[in-house]
């Protein structure tokens with residue numbers, strides 16, 4: 483039997499996004515679930531501290547940005563980590579461990595987007611290391627998966643891998659089902 487808290491009584495979505503990919507996922511979920519989506523600053527004005535929320539944050543060096551504050555302030559019942567790695571590449575349980583997320587909170591990983599050429603300073607320095615480590619491995623694959631090919635494009639010319647299909651598991655969790663069709667309402 484699942485130890486996860488149910489999705490009932492969720493009143494809002496709160497998200498932290500730097501380049502807009504996490505915001506796009508938050509907006510897609512907001513439309514799907516008929517919930518408002520707030521940045522942390524907006525949420526601080528609109529929500530009570532004990533409200534139940536779904537939290538989405540972009541990943542920086544395996545950490546979900548803004549999550550620590552959200553966990554302190556709200557009753558977070560679902561966390562979506564948005565990164566550049568392929569959908570199958572980040573295990574949800576690994577994300578839970580790296581971000582000290584309690585067992586009763588649902589955790590999902592979503593592939594977002596990135597543009598290496600738009601990155602500067604420390605962020606570019608960090609991503610240079612990632613590029614050196616991961617891209618040759620992916621480029622050597624004879625048949626890369628579509629989300630792996632998308633990650634290669636992120637470094638070459640920039641790419642956006644946000645898709646409603648990536649939200650299938652989140653939608654199923656919200657509806658209390660094993661699986662969901664993204665066209666379900």
Ligand SMILES: Cc1cc2nc3c(=O)[nH]c(=O)nc-3n(C[C@H](O)[C@H](O)[C@H](O)COP(=O)(O)O)c2cc1C
Pocket residue numbers: 498499500501502503504505540541542543544545564565566567593594595596597601604605606608609
């Ligand atoms: C400095 C830096 C570190 C990052 N670290 C990770 C990471 O650990 N795992 C990952 O999957 N993506 C990582 N990313 C990629 C971002 O999480 C990804 O581009 C995400 O879609 C950004 O979301 P946003 O557009 O909402 O800001 C990193 C990006 C930067 C710039």
